[in-house]
Amino acid sequence: MKSETNTQQNQSFTLNMGPQHPSTHGVLQVILEMDGEYVLDPQPVLGYIHRMHEKMGESRPCRKFLPNTGRMDYVCALPFNHGYVGLIERAAGIEVPPRAEYIRVITSELNRVASHLLWLGAFLLDLGAFTPIMYSFDDREQILDILEEITGSRLTYCYFRPGGVYQDISDKFIEGTRAFIKRMRSRFSIYEKLVATNIIFIKRAEGVGVISPDMARRYGVTGPLLRGSGISYDIRKQEPYSVYSDFDFDVPVGENGDSLDRYKVRVQEMEQSLRIIEQALDKLPEGPYLGKAPKKIKLPPGDSSFSVEAARGELAYYLVGDGSEIPYRLKIRVPSYSNLSVLPELGRGILLADLVTIMGSFDLVIPEIDR
Amino acid sequence: MEITSFLPPDIIRMIVSAVVIISFVFLNAMVMTYAERKLAGHFQRRPGPMEVGSHGLLQVIVDGLKLIGKQLILPKDVDRPLFRLAPLLAFIPVVLPFIVIPFSEKLQVADLNIGLIFILAISSLNGMAVLIAGWSSNNKYSLFGALRSVAQNIAYEIPILLVVLTVALMANTFSLKGLVEAQSGMWFILLQPVAFIIYFIAGLAETNRAPFDLSEAESELTAGFHTEYSGMGFSLFFLGEYANMFVVCSIATILFLGGWHGIPLPFLEYTGVFWFLLKVYALLFVMIWCRWTYPRVRFDQLMNLAWKYLIPFSLVNFIITAIVLVIVKL
Amino acid sequence: MSGYFSEILTGGKSLLVGLGVTFKAMLQPVVTVQYPREKTDVTSSNYRGHIELVRNPETGSFKCIACGLCAKACPSECITVKSEKREGVKGKVLTVFQLDFTKCSLCGSCVEACNKGAIRFSQDYNIAGFTKEEFHYDLLKRLEEMG
Numbered sequence: 091m092k093s094e095t096n097t098q099q100n101q102s103f104t105l106n107m108g109p110q111h112p113s114t115h116g117v118l119q120v121i122l123e124m125d126g127e128y129v130l131d132p133q134p135v136l137g138y139i140h141r142m143h144e145k146m147g148e149s150r151p152c153r154k155f156l157p158n159t160g161r162m163d164y165v166c167a168l169p170f171n172h173g174y175v176g177l178i179e180r181a182a183g184i185e186v187p188p189r190a191e192y193i194r195v196i197t198s199e200l201n202r203v204a205s206h207l208l209w210l211g212a213f214l215l216d217l218g219a220f221t222p223i224m225y226s227f228d229d230r231e232q233i234l235d236i237l238e239e240i241t242g243s244r245l246t247y248c249y250f251r252p253g254g255v256y257q258d259i260s261d262k263f264i265e266g267t268r269a270f271i272k273r274m275r276s277r278f279s280i281y282e283k284l285v286a287t288n289i290i291f292i293k294r295a296e297g298v299g300v301i302s303p304d305m306a307r308r309y310g311v312t313g314p315l316l317r318g319s320g321i322s323y324d325i326r327k328q329e330p331y332s333v334y335s336d337f338d339f340d341v342p343v344g345e346n347g348d349s350l351d352r353y354k355v356r357v358q359e360m361e362q363s364l365r366i367i368e369q370a371l372d373k374l375p376e377g378p379y380l381g382k383a384p385k386k387i388k389l390p391p392g393d394s395s396f397s398v399e400a401a402r403g404e405l406a407y408y409l410v411g412d413g414s415e416i417p418y419r420l421k422i423r424v425p426s427y428s429n430l431s432v433l434p435e436l437g438r439g440i441l442l443a444d445l446v447t448i449m450g451s452f453d454l455v456i457p458e459i460d461r
Numbered sequence: 462m463e464i465t466s467f468l469p470p471d472i473i474r475m476i477v478s479a480v481v482i483i484s485f486v487f488l489n490a491m492v493m494t495y496a497e498r499k500l501a502g503h504f505q506r507r508p509g510p511m512e513v514g515s516h517g518l519l520q521v522i523v524d525g526l527k528l529i530g531k532q533l534i535l536p537k538d539v540d541r542p543l544f545r546l547a548p549l550l551a552f553i554p555v556v557l558p559f560i561v562i563p564f565s566e567k568l569q570v571a572d573l574n575i576g577l578i579f580i581l582a583i584s585s586l587n588g589m590a591v592l593i594a595g596w597s598s599n600n601k602y603s604l605f606g607a608l609r610s611v612a613q614n615i616a617y618e619i620p621i622l623l624v625v626l627t628v629a630l631m632a633n634t635f636s637l638k639g640l641v642e643a644q645s646g647m648w649f650i651l652l653q654p655v656a657f658i659i660y661f662i663a664g665l666a667e668t669n670r671a672p673f674d675l676s677e678a679e680s681e682l683t684a685g686f687h688t689e690y691s692g693m694g695f696s697l698f699f700l701g702e703y704a705n706m707f708v709v710c711s712i713a714t715i716l717f718l719g720g721w722h723g724i725p726l727p728f729l730e731y732t733g734v735f736w737f738l739l740k741v742y743a744l745l746f747v748m749i750w751c752r753w754t755y756p757r758v759r760f761d762q763l764m765n766l767a768w769k770y771l772i773p774f775s776l777v778n779f780i781i782t783a784i785v786l787v788i789v790k791l
Numbered sequence: 792m793s794g795y796f797s798e799i800l801t802g803g804k805s806l807l808v809g810l811g812v813t814f815k816a817m818l819q820p821v822v823t824v825q826y827p828r829e830k831t832d833v834t835s836s837n838y839r840g841h842i843e844l845v846r847n848p849e850t851g852s853f854k855c856i857a858c859g860l861c862a863k864a865c866p867s868e869c870i871t872v873k874s875e876k877r878e879g880v881k882g883k884v885l886t887v888f889q890l891d892f893t894k895c896s897l898c899g900s901c902v903e904a905c906n907k908g909a910i911r912f913s914q915d916y917n918i919a920g921f922t923k924e925e926f927h928y929d930l931l932k933r934l935e936e937m938g
């Protein structure tokens with residue numbers, strides 16, 4: 091143990107977790123100050139996959155930035171698409187036909203379910219259960235097939251366009267989605283039996299990583315983490331964008347703010363997403379899927395912002411225009427960044443195994459944090 | 462083996478046995494690796510290995526060759542002698558118990574009258590190997606794994622001992638053969654179901670199998686105590702793990718499932734081995750099944766389970782058994 | 792104390808239920824597709840492979856009029872279009888149409904930008920190579936080779 095150092099009270103040492111570690115999911119590095127198995131001070135190190143997306147957004151016309159949005163959070167790309175096109179539409183005053191909005195909601199929600207499914211598997215993998223991830227990937231694969239049918243890609247979607255979407259949805263898509271909803275509803279009981287009621291899982295997740303409502307507010311935590319702490323805050327309800335106000339859905343909240351609550355909130359969110367998709371499919375209006383939008387979008391001087399609820403929390407785009415095609419400033423507020431910032435406070439004096447649980451329950455996507 | 466007992470010198474008998482045992486250990490590891498991968502696949506609705514040979518049957522051999530062919534990486538700053546010694550030390554103690562295991566009435570190398578104690582003593586050496594591996598690797602993750610493993614082994618040896626004592630009390634012998642013979646009427650699992658469950662749980666923990674695989678907890682410690690090992694060093698640990706599982710399950714079979722007893726076959730003295738292996742592999746199947754179903758427990762929970770649940774239960778079970786035996790004898 | 796025993800019971804039951812789930816899964820058929828031995832049919836007509844030129848059914852040649860709109864619309868500048876004037880032909884004639892697929896993000900801007908419908912996404916997904924240059928596609932040559 092080379093880096094062993096003597097502090098006044100106890101012998102602590104540094105443990106380097108990541109950027110290559112099975113449970114940091116990507117290239118996050120966490121430097122842990124440890125005392126035996128106890129973590130004294132976890133410090134995340136960011137920037138291993140920084141690609142300066144924001145700067146790219148400030149150096150090219152806004153249409154050309156679209157493919158970048160899907161690559162920040164590759165697990166849940168469509169809401170990132172959505173936020174950006176929403177921003178441009180708001181800034182440049184572009185109308186979106188209702189059918190396009192419905193298609194956006196359907197595909198975004200499908201993407202959210204896919205993202206939560208991936209998280210479910212990865213979280214359980216962090217806890218040492220190898221099987222749930224295979225089941226959830228099986229389900230997720232169905233969504234990818236459905237989305238591939240209309241977006242053409244399976245992961246880094248670039249499907250939304252200012253003023254609408256890239257192409258219309260087909261009957262095959264609608265059928266596939268309805269079949270998926272039916273299938274997914276029957277699968278929840280499997281996860282319930284295999285995971286949610288399992289005593290080992292409950293023992294591992296209950297009371298671990300409790301984020302109090304106050305702490306959540308202080309750090310700007312959003313998404314399922316915030317809702318797990320009992321604060322009912324969901325952009326889809328709070329400031330409904332797109333056509334979310336047309337649908338009847340609940341915002342699930344937890345009670346204790348521990349990892350178990352975060353698990354429950356996400357599973358319930360999947361059910362709610364299925365409800366939204368079902369309603370949207372029923373109400374799907376006829377009409378064009380792509381409205382009128384100029385080829386060259388001029389961004390009027392002044393600033394505008396647009397927030398959407400991505401799978402991990404509030405995603406906000408902020409833009410300052412100067413009358414040209416190229417944004418003067420583009421700022422992206424990604425949910426995982428704020429969510430991760432709780433870790434140093436939350437991870438003090440806990441076991442290493444709990445730290446892994448907590449990080450798993452955060453559903454971190456590192457490329458989104460580093461951008 | 463008893464077959465060879467007509468050969469005059471005992472030496473030959475010992476050599477033959479040693480060869481048979483070691484090849485059995487390797488064969489067992491191969492069967493288990495294949496079974497584990499195949500079963501894991503099917504539990505997860507995957508086909509498992511499929512490419513090498515029909516249904517991937519030759520995969521294990523190819524993997525073995527690959528492991529043998531691999532470079533033995535000796536990381537910088539490791540404690541060389543200890544680092545080399547640890548895999549061997551992990552392998553030897555799991556081979557020794559095979560000497561006393563009665564595969565059938567006549568298939569046993571040596572029937573020690575303290576066979577049970579012998580096995581328990583030898584298998585606790587395994588913890589030593591893990592500790593040495595973790596310590597000499599000079600890697601914090603390895604050390605964590607090793608420390609966890611030692612604490613775990615100590616905690617779980619107590620319930621195992623208590624349970625084993627209970628059964629020994631009933632059979633009134635420590636000889637494994639004697640234990641099996643005592644069950645010719647009724648298997649002890651029917652008389653001691655609690656003891657069996659305790660033994661099985663503690664056995665899972667003793668062999669570092671999921672959900673108690675804390676010493677190699679992949680998502681926490683990358684690979685735990687064998688993080689730094691490659692090639693044959695790694696595969697000896699691997700062989701050791703599977704052989705250890707086999708030993709634990711065969712003790713369970715001997716203590717609770719009536720050893721070689723079963724529906725009588727011709728030449729029962731030898732063919733009892735069929736029933737014995739059937740029972741052992743059934744238990745091993747359950748072990749694999751558990752591994753691919755459950756999440757891993759946390760370290761303090763593991764200790765809690767031992768001290769708060771298993772030890773009190775086995776103690777009470779032991780006392781009750783003793784009292785009942787006294788009353789029955791009176 | 793009653794909590795102690797009830798926890799053992801509920802916990803034990805949950806563990807058995809979990810085993811039941813995996814056991815059932817074991818008996819169900821596998822869902823893996825053994826690529827490349829088997830292939831799925833999910834590749835829908837909308838699948839986005841790299842772009843390719845579309846043939847004009849009347850002339851049997853490309854539709855592209857070398858206007859360069861696609862190259863201009865591409866965010867990563869991966870399309871190179873070159874053309875020349877030819878005697879007797881109205882407008883420009885395409886001589887080079889290259890795609891640097893290493894930079895392409897499959898965003899679809901080029902397909903959208905072309906108002907002649909002269910490019911579309913191919914259905915190729917079995918692409919792999921050892922060098923960067925293997926992904927510099929000469930789409931004109933590709934169209935000719937496709938016969």
Ligand code: SF4
Nearest residue numbers: 865895896898899901
């Ligand atoms: S798909 Fe997008 S990135 Fe690729 S060539 Fe077309 S415009 Fe360029």
Ligand code: SF4
Nearest residue numbers: 855856858859861905
């Ligand atoms: S492909 Fe279409 S947009 Fe591109 S140069 Fe040809 S005609 Fe113009």
